[in-house]
Amino acid sequence: MDLVGGSAASSTRVFGCFFLGLALGAAVAPGLVRRVRRPWRALALAEAAVGLLALAGIYLPEWTGWIWPTLGTGRLLGWEGPAIKLGLSVAVVLPSAFFMGLVLPLLARAVLRDEIRFSRHGVWIYAVNTLGGVLGLTSVALLSLHLFGAGGSMALAAGINVLVAIGCLVLDFLSGPIDSRSPLSREERGERGGVSWAALGASFVSGAGVLAFEVLAFQLVGLVAPLSFYRPMGVLTAVILVLGIAAWAVPRVAGWVGGSWKLVFLALCATSLGMVVTPLLFFRCARWMDPGTEGTFYGFLAQLVVMALVSLGPALFVAGLVFPSVLAWHGEEGGDRYGRRWGWLLASNGVGGLLGAELAYQAVLPAMGVHRGMGGVGIFYGIAALVWALSRRPRSFGLLGCSVAAAGLAGLALVPLGALPHLNPQGVVILDERTGREGTVAVVDSREMGRRIIVSNHYVLGGTRLRYDAARLAHLPLLLHAAPRRVAFIGLGTGITPGAALEHRRVQAVVAVELSPLVVRAADRYFGPFNHNITRSPRARVVVEDGRIFLAASPRRFDVVVGDLFLPWSPGVGRLYSIEHFRGVRDALQPGGVFCQWLPMYQLTMDQFDMIQATFRQVFPSVYLFRNTFDCRYPALGLIAFRNGDLDWSVVRARCDEVRRNNDVLDPLVRHVEGVAMLYLGPLAPPGGTSAAVNTLSNMRLELAAGRERVSGKPGEKYIYGEAWLRFAYDWGLRHLGTDGQPDRRLTELAWMGQRLSFWEAVRRYRGPLSPEDLADIPVVRKEIVEGFPKPIRGDDRADWRQWPGDAKLVRPRLGQDALR
Incomplete structure (x- = not known):
């Protein structure tokens, strides 16, 4: 039911329609079974109805894709949005669930008679039906979803229902009708008592x-x-x-x-x-x-x-x-x-x-x-x-x-x-804790990561120690657009990333779309000093809604759309890396609009990244790669594309000059075009003509693969960080600079300077023994950084050098530690 969104409220709505349908079917059954003389035939009709109605649900997203753009965000967030979601849930789920509710009473009518009594054999029918759920659940989750995806699994289940219906018709032919005139059948029909x-x-x-x-x-x-x-x-x-x-x-x-x-x-x-x-x-x-x-x-x-x-x-x-x-x-x-x-x-x-x-x-x-x-x-x-x-x-x-x-x-x-405890308290101070539909949302503080949000004891949202890296997730895409006025962020988290957009004077309206109301509450109460009080700013609006549906209801509305660092192994998150979602984002952009999807490379394997980039390129053929920091421990990779047009470095230069002139942004890296260039990895160019599968709402490939990897085989050893990140930056981007029509030699030099800074940070933070090659490279790389670092950045005295993503004294040696402000 991706049609109605991935929120906990949407899941509950679908769940409620299913149980309501079962209850209505079961409630109708007593009156029906009294009149049925051929219960096996009635059971066949019920099973066939379940299968056919399920098949109709498979194609519903294609039939209803016009709803959200027609509705618009105003009515989506009003009473009309929930009403339509409820109506769609009822239309898709309740009819098939209704006929499911008829099955057990009709089966009892067909089987229970003579010495086969309800008090024993009927209970066993209920038990077998329940145990059959184990077989169905495990076969779908472990087999059919991987082979056929969600849509194919629904079609397979519908086919099984049809086969069961055929079997019931065979039994109807063999058993014939029940003789309603016999005394026993009157007792069987339940005409006594209530x-x-x-x-x-x-x-x-x-x-x-x-x-x-x-x-x-x-x-x-x-x-x-x-x-x-x-x-x-x-x-x-x-x-x-x-x-x-x-x-x-x-x-x-x-x-x-x-x-x-x-x-x-x-x-x-x-x-x-x-x-x-x-x-x-x-x-x-x-x-x-x-x-x-x-x-x-x-x-x-x-x-x-x-x-x-x-x-x-x-x-x-x-x-x-x-x-x-x-x-x-x-x-x-x-x-x-x-x-x-x-x-x-x-x-x-x-x-x-x-x-x-x-x-x-x-x-x-x-x-x-x-x-x-x-x-x-x-x-x-x-x-x-x-x-x-x-x-x-x-x-x-x-x-x-x-x-x-x-x-x-x-x-x-x-x-x-x-x-x-609801949270492992070791090493953290719990500032707040709330539990709701989406799990337990806790605000914690620690010496290592600062203040952060933890969802269900596993999903970490942001951290004040990394707030400047998080702010850069907003600064970078905003600097690639000539005049970003309306900006959307998919995901609020701590609010640090969307809040950073308020530093840009050109930005008139910021919309942050968040799935969890508990996360919004935590961002409002505990992260205001770090997120520019985005939840209360007159230039910002925080919307509790599914990001994919919200953007589908916002055609041609935004200049820039930024996707947060979504962890693909989290249930339901894979839909935000689907081709349907990327198409919705493209349609939500104004002409010339910028879309930046940030990827948490430290939580992705190469196969998962390959699937995401292949899906992304199905919608945006020209893609540019940017990093957000030189720290290799938690690298984020930006897939950046334009609705139409290409990356224009003259626009980037003009925007950097503007923010530096207005002194809007104090991060020394993004105040200069040279700094943005050091974050550039080049155009997306898969090595060796890589061809990967595409992730869709129907096949769920990314969510299944990432979830499977997450719970097995030490996934941290396969994720892209540290040395693997440095290799990735070269293989997928840097090695193509200057070989595919890139016009600016200085741009290539600056991009490679960014790679040297990443190498330096990796060596500086590494705690184990270094290889002979690394030991030999250290003095060479240090010299190249000191001598080749851009002078405009080094001489920027108005910047806040605490925001520099790494060793500031290396790139600005004339400053001592006490001069960093």
């Missing part, structure tokens, strides 16, 4: 509790497991597996404890206590089971699933007993021996799941955090056990006491649970 409020309520509680727990479990595991597409997949696999096993065990366990009603009660009480124990058990497991990035991909997945099973499994197992036990009790004491009214329970369970997940996102996580949120869910289960005990006549004071004790213990545990 569904008790107790069963409906317990079904609702089970759905709400399990989905709330699942939301919290994702956040909990995210505190230690590396962030990637495969992290939620591993956790969800464990969750579905445990729920399926619990459902399968219900008939046997119910016999052990004395009936299904008592099993529901015991399961509610046990879940209340299990929720409280889960965070404590999780942190103990995390000490000896570290699903890090040191092993193989499948080793990571196995360890993640085992950790989830051990830490989340006990509470999840007893929670998973509740709904199947209610089904069994409904089939026994409820009189629905053949599950003809099963749909009402499924519908109640689905609505509970929808509301439970939404409540966890909207209230539990923001108010209580992950750990105390688990305790809150435990209290919820304890209260449900009490209500369940009260629904029984005669009432048992022993059962009432057990339920009260379970809820009370869960409540008492809230205090110690609140002391558990």
Whole structure:
């Protein structure tokens, strides 16, 4: 559903439509199964409808590409935008989910009769259906997505639905219609009795509790497991597996404890206590089971699933007993021996799941955090056990006491649970911490990196120690445009990069598009002195929206668009490196507009970079490469292109003269055309005619490849920084300078000066033994830098030399340390 954006709100909207569709289908089913004489044929129609409607969803982005440009940013950010997103989610997801909701009740109608009873065999059907989810999830995530992409996987799933429909038609032909005149069939049709409020309520509680727990479990595991597409997949696999096993065990366990009603009660009480124990058990497991990035991909997945099973499994197992036990009790004491009214329970369970997940996102996580949120869910289960005990006549004071004790213990545990950390506090001071849909967003301070934002304990946004390098991400593209007035930044982060655009007097309006409202809050409250108070500036506007959709709704609006340093292994981020997104950016540019997409090379492998540049060049054939710093530890590479036209160094010179004359920007490197030239690597020229695959919204190639690399095989050894960055700068850019029509010999000399400065910084910061070649090059490189460094930059006394990206005393030796201002 990239059509409606990648925000947490959009994901929740799609998720809600899916559960609502399931619930509506299940609610319609009881009335339908009473009248169906050929259930296998009806089941075939339902399966075929699921497949055909899913196929329609594959092509919806192509059919609806006109919506956002027509809507415009004003209405996108008003009530119309969310309304259209909701409408699209309903149109794509709800119809197929509705027919999915019909499947289990129709299957029960076809299978359950005579001695095949709902209280046992119907529960097993539910268990097998749940366990089938494990097979579907793992086969899609590990196989079909890699082979066919998202669109191809949907088509494959639709094809499987059609094959199942054909199989159901064969069974319909073999079995024939049900004889509606027989006494047994009247009982099978469920014409006796209804569904008790107790069963409906317990079904609702089970759905709400399990989905709330699942939301919290994702956040909990995210505190230690590396962030990637495969992290939620591993956790969800464990969750579905445990729920399926619990459902399968219900008939046997119910016999052990004395009936299904008592099993529901015991399961509610046990879940209340299990929720409280889960965070404590999780942190103990995390000490000896570290699903890090040191092993193989499948080793990571196995360890993640085992950790989830051990830490989340006990509470999840007893929670998973509740709904199947209610089904069994409904089939026994409820009189629905053949599950003809099963749909009402499924519908109640689905609505509970929808509301439970939404409540966890909207209230539990923001108010209580992950750990105390688990305790809150435990209290919820304890209260449900009490209500369940009260629904029984005669009432048992022993059962009432057990339920009260379970809820009370869960409540008492809230205090110690609140002391558990959401962030590894080692080496940092936590200034602020908030939890929401997008995870835990913390503002921390440390001696090494200064103040920064950390999302979900893994994704680091900026750092005040690197603020001048971050500001240069804005300065550089703004200097390549003759008159940048309207500028858009995709990503706010700490706000340092978009805030730097306010230093340019020519810039009249800055728009920063950020996906997370918690990140916007952190940037506003804790980074104002570093980001020029961009969240409150009259020249700036911060928009909480998906960057791809916002730009698609902004045709021909901006002079410059800057893409932040997006880490491709983060779930959903790969769409910002897709060909569809790059086309949207091109369309959002004014004639002559500049697009700069910064790449975090220290988080990319060569294959991943090759895919990004190949995708970029599909939209922008002429691409220029720039670095933002001489530091090889955290290099950022800018892919710069123009909507029309080419890089004009006379424009760069005029713009540098302007900012120097106005004294707008104090960074000595970007105040001079010579400094910008030292950041230049040349036109993008893949070595050896490299041809790489293109990343699209449908194939998800970059996100899958980066996520897989992230969790296996020590990815840091494959990323492009240090010596690998110096080699890359030569192979992909510098070696082509002066050989492909570059007119200015001085430009080439300055670009190579930038490479020498990078080499010097790499040697200066290196802590290991140097090779004989490096030892021999050091004095030569130092001499070349001192003698060849541009005099206009060296003589700039109005610049703030603290912003120089490296050893300022080397390039300006007449200044002592106390003269650096």
